[in-house]
Amino acid sequence: MTRVSFDVNGEPHQLELDTRTTLLDALREHLHLTGTKKGCDHGQCGACTVIVDGRRINSCLTLAVMHQGNEITTIEGLGSPEQLHPMQAAFVKHDGYQCGYCTPGQICSAVAVLDEIRAGIPSHVTADLIAPVRLSNAELRERMSGNICRCGAYSNIAEAIGEVAGRSA
Amino acid sequence: MRFEHPATFNPIDQLKVVGRPTSRIEGPLKTTGTAPYAYERHDVVTEQAYGYVVGSAIGKGRINAIDLAAAKAAPGVLAIVTAGNAGKLDKAERNPAPLLGGPEIAHYHQAVAVVVAETFEQARAAAQLVRVDYAPGDGRFDLAASRDKAFTPDPKIGGPADTAVGDFAATFAAAPVQLDATYTTPDQGHAMIEPHASIAAWEGDGLTVWTSNQMIAWGATDLAKTLGIPKENVRLISPYIGGGFGGKLFLRADVLLAALGARAAARPVKVALQRPLMFNNTTHRPATIQRIRIGADRDGKISAIGHESWSGNVKDGEPEVTVNQTRLLYAGANRMTAMRLSELDLAEGNAMRAPGEASGMMALEIAIDELAEKFGMDPIELRIKNDTQVDPEHPERPFSKRQLVECLREGATRFGWSRRNPQTGKVRDGRFLVGFGVAAAFRNNLLTKSAARVRLDRDGRVTVETDMTDIGTGSYTIIGQTAAEMMGVPLDKVVVRLGDSDFPVSCGSGGQWGGNNSTAGVYAACVKLREAIAQKLGFNSAEAVFADDVVRSGNRSVALAQAAGNDGITAEDAIEYGDLAKTYQQSTFGAHFVEVGVDADTAEVRVRRMLAVCAAGRILNPTAARSQVIGAMTMGVGAALMEDLVVDKRHGFFVNHDLAGYEVPVHADIPHQDMFFLDETDPMSSPMKAKGVAELGICGVAAAVANAVYNATGVRVRDYPITLDKLLDRMPDAA
Numbered sequence: 027m028t029r030v031s032f033d034v035n036g037e038p039h040q041l042e043l044d045t046r047t048t049l050l051d052a053l054r055e056h057l058h059l060t061g062t063k064k065g066c067d068h069g070q071c072g073a074c075t076v077i078v079d080g081r082r083i084n085s086c087l088t089l090a091v092m093h094q095g096n097e098i099t100t101i102e103g104l105g106s107p108e109q110l111h112p113m114q115a116a117f118v119k120h121d122g123y124q125c126g127y128c129t130p131g132q133i134c135s136a137v138a139v140l141d142e143i144r145a146g147i148p149s150h151v152t153a154d155l156i157a158p159v160r161l162s163n164a165e166l167r168e169r170m171s172g173n174i175c176r177c178g179a180y181s182n183i184a185e186a187i188g189e190v191a192g193r194s195a
Numbered sequence: 196m197r198f199e200h201p202a203t204f205n206p207i208d209q210l211k212v213v214g215r216p217t218s219r220i221e222g223p224l225k226t227t228g229t230a231p232y233a234y235e236r237h238d239v240v241t242e243q244a245y246g247y248v249v250g251s252a253i254g255k256g257r258i259n260a261i262d263l264a265a266a267k268a269a270p271g272v273l274a275i276v277t278a279g280n281a282g283k284l285d286k287a288e289r290n291p292a293p294l295l296g297g298p299e300i301a302h303y304h305q306a307v308a309v310v311v312a313e314t315f316e317q318a319r320a321a322a323q324l325v326r327v328d329y330a331p332g333d334g335r336f337d338l339a340a341s342r343d344k345a346f347t348p349d350p351k352i353g354g355p356a357d358t359a360v361g362d363f364a365a366t367f368a369a370a371p372v373q374l375d376a377t378y379t380t381p382d383q384g385h386a387m388i389e390p391h392a393s394i395a396a397w398e399g400d401g402l403t404v405w406t407s408n409q410m411i412a413w414g415a416t417d418l419a420k421t422l423g424i425p426k427e428n429v430r431l432i433s434p435y436i437g438g439g440f441g442g443k444l445f446l447r448a449d450v451l452l453a454a455l456g457a458r459a460a461a462r463p464v465k466v467a468l469q470r471p472l473m474f475n476n477t478t479h480r481p482a483t484i485q486r487i488r489i490g491a492d493r494d495g496k497i498s499a500i501g502h503e504s505w506s507g508n509v510k511d512g513e514p515e516v517t518v519n520q521t522r523l524l525y526a527g528a529n530r531m532t533a534m535r536l537s538e539l540d541l542a543e544g545n546a547m548r549a550p551g552e553a554s555g556m557m558a559l560e561i562a563i564d565e566l567a568e569k570f571g572m573d574p575i576e577l578r579i580k581n582d583t584q585v586d587p588e589h590p591e592r593p594f595s596k597r598q599l600v601e602c603l604r605e606g607a608t609r610f611g612w613s614r615r616n617p618q619t620g621k622v623r624d625g626r627f628l629v630g631f632g633v634a635a636a637f638r639n640n641l642l643t644k645s646a647a648r649v650r651l652d653r654d655g656r657v658t659v660e661t662d663m664t665d666i667g668t669g670s671y672t673i674i675g676q677t678a679a680e681m682m683g684v685p686l687d688k689v690v691v692r693l694g695d696s697d698f699p700v701s702c703g704s705g706g707q708w709g710g711n712n713s714t715a716g717v718y719a720a721c722v723k724l725r726e727a728i729a730q731k732l733g734f735n736s737a738e739a740v741f742a743d744d745v746v747r748s749g750n751r752s753v754a755l756a757q758a759a760g761n762d763g764i765t766a767e768d769a770i771e772y773g774d775l776a777k778t779y780q781q782s783t784f785g786a787h788f789v790e791v792g793v794d795a796d797t798a799e800v801r802v803r804r805m806l807a808v809c810a811a812g813r814i815l816n817p818t819a820a821r822s823q824v825i826g827a828m829t830m831g832v833g834a835a836l837m838e839d840l841v842v843d844k845r846h847g848f849f850v851n852h853d854l855a856g857y858e859v860p861v862h863a864d865i866p867h868q869d870m871f872f873l874d875e876t877d878p879m880s881s882p883m884k885a886k887g888v889a890e891l892g893i894c895g896v897a898a899a900v901a902n903a904v905y906n907a908t909g910v911r912v913r914d915y916p917i918t919l920d921k922l923l924d925r926m927p928d929a930a
């Protein structure tokens with residue numbers, strides 16, 4: 027057992043954890059923040075995506091004790107049913123989900139993707155590494171491809187993200 | 196309520212709420228992570244322990260012995276359940292293979308133990324210490340090799356194994372134009388993103404399970420049967436389901452092992468199937484071999500059509516009913532269909548989105564494309580020429596509604612089909628060879644009993660309770676819309692409660708029957724509630740009008756809140772069906788259009804455009820229905836281009852049993868999708884005049900992709916998925 031402390035959605039937490047506990051299980055099983063989903067536990071689906079110090083990661087692929095002092099944002103930290111984050115509202119409007127299980131991960135990824143593009147971070151499909159990154163359909167879809175939606179809501183998710191980014195997908 | 200005669204005008208036809216594009220009422224919960232899925236119910240019982248499943252490491256054989264000593268001694272372990280110590284277990288008919296294996300092993304990753312510990316990490320670590328001594332046996336894992344030994348099954352669904360009309364053999368032999376081709380489809384996995392998961396808690400003899408299941412009544416019945424306890428003692432709760440696609444129709448190992456683990460540990464226990472177990476432990480869509488023969492006159496009229504299909508399954512498993520659509524889709528006086536089944540020792544094959552038709556259309560709709568090419572005829576024209584408005588095997592049965600031709604024509608216009616170059620390999624866009632493909636979509640509409648309870652409260656709120664499930668289909672919303680329309684209240688005055696075995700038994704979610712039947716059940720309950728309200732007020736129920744939160748009759752009007760009184764009014768009823776499904780063939784139709792680009796050098800296939808046009812009765816919520824169709828189109832792209840559970844034929848298992856190995860479409864694989872519903876109501880289907888769409892959307896998609904690839908390259912691939920290795924050495928010269 028090891029002590030670790032980090033902030034989740036602006037709130038400080040102190041936990042005493044089995045060192046084998048993933049960040050995902052720390053959130054879901056210890057802090058009862060179950061909005062972050064476990065689809066595979068192996069870094070293959072993206073359902074567990076959270077934002078750590080501004081960057082999105084698969085929380086199943088990292089141990090909780092590695093996050094001493096980090097600032098973690100989960101889906102619960104973006105908005106609430108009464109007060110949706112613009113990305114959450116856009117997902118509702120464009121029906122960017124069906125079963126809803128991949129959805130928190132999609133939304134966390136989408137929020138972080140727009141930040142990455144603003145920050146000029148290139149992706150596999152970025153042709154020009156010098157020019158500012160354009161949010162093209164290919165950029166969007168490439169960057170979101172770590173988040174699987176078996177319900178197949180991709181086309182609607184792209185519309186939702188496009189709307190938040192101020193363009194059509 | 197018995198539905199015996201075609202529906203006439205009823206309150207649903209007002210379409211004030213029903214039929215309007217409506218955001219899902221549970222959307223704010225799902226998008227904020229506050230919708231509770233099975234494994235997350237920290238709120239329902241305390242002291243939950245963790246179960247971790249051990250799956251069989253052999254595909255067939257026996258367990259000689261299990262050594263639990265090291266696992267039992269591991270930190271935090273509370274109990275370990277195996278077939279050896281679980282007590283006597285029965286087996287439900289809907290589970291051909293036991294959910295807890297041993298000493299006999301029926302298939303790879305069949306559960307052989309569940310290790311229960313204080314924490315997930317402890318349970319996982321201890322599970323690695325379970326030592327199983329196996330005696331591997333000889334298994335049968337090769338469908339193609341088993342084909343000669345296949346037998347004629349007696350399918351439980353989808354009609355008989357064989358049908359025949361006229362003289363197929365002679366007509367086919369004499370036909371001036373003949374097609375005889377064999378197609379194969381691989382095993383496919385549901386791969387829903389939420390794993391099968393359950394929390395089980397015993398209280399005395401009573402067992403409550405929070406789970407993820409499409410069919411609550413089946414699950415509760417089968418769990419009770421398996422445990423040998425009265426059904427009244429079992430409660431299943433499943434308000435949110437993270438995808439199912441047929442994979443959560445039946446009782447699965449997570450439920451049983453959570454229940455057994457909880458009994459052994461005397462604590463509530465939660466179990467999720469580990470992702471790498473899911474593909475071999477649960478069900479999958481079985482592989483098929485399909486031979487299609489079509490004979491036609493010189494003018495393109497089909498005179499003989501034959502479809503034979505081979506699939507495999509565990510003992511007592513069902514065949515994949517791939518020939519179903521061929522019995523109904525195209526005209527032709529001489530016909531035959533036949534299904535054969537082999538016993539295989541892979542995991543159980545069972546329903547996955549559009550069982551039968553999805554695989555059948557993958558083959559049939561390439562065959563039609565091939566036939567059209569033999570005539571040099573446009574494939575849309577060939578389909579139109581062979582349309583039928585009656586069941587071709589039983590011409591006395593008309594289709595209740597059949598707008599296949601309209602779907603094809605509307606789609607052709609919207610897609611710009613006229614721009615297709617019928618010559619293959621001729622259209623180039625940069626690196627890409629570009630092709631268009633089309634396929635018909637077809638899936639039957641199934642009618643099944645469904646019940647609901649409706650309550651009007653003193654605040655004018657309407658609450659609907661039914662054990663219906665929402666697996667992403669939009670059940671919450673369409674049930675809410677139905678109740679709102681019937682009771683004359685706005686949607687936000689309706690509370691919908693689903694997925695609880697304490698509620699009236701619904702049709703459940705499967706076979707694209709959920710939307711129409713569950714709302715028809717709610718309709719029936721609302722009719723009863725309207726009568727009860729009218730009666731209480733002394734109104735003539737036939738004249739009472741429910742609108743704007745008020746019930747009116749003549750010059751009297753009473754607010755619903757007031758009519759409810761302090762105690763509220765409750766009504767319960769079910770929709771049950773007469774024989775309209777026998778006198779009329781009820782099916783749903785559509786047309787899929789696809790544009791692909793195939794990299795001229797690497798043969799990589801990219802889907803560039805997709806369009807579906809569907810005619811499926813009244814569309815209760817165009818927003819959710821459209822999502823169902825585009826989701827199904829996405830899964831169809833997976834079937835066309837990547838999905839393939841690869842069988843290790845020596846050891847008998849699916850090799851690529853996780854989400855890294857079993858590839859499904861991701862964002863980058865799917866372009867913007869268009870979809871359009873034709874205006875349609877079907878009064879034969881139910882008072883809702885609706886039919887299903889969720890499975891129609893996948894039927895034909897893969898063939899449309901295959902036909903587009905052919906149009907782009909001139910390479911005809913008859914073995915799915917169409918991976919680039921099957922194209923590469925036959926690509927046109929990349930000059």
Ligand code: FES
Pocket residue numbers: 063064065066067068069070071072073074075084085086087
């Ligand atoms: S749960 Fe982390 S990537 Fe799937």
Ligand code: FES
Pocket residue numbers: 122123124125126127128129174175176177178179388437438667
């Ligand atoms: S909404 Fe079901 S997996 Fe994406």
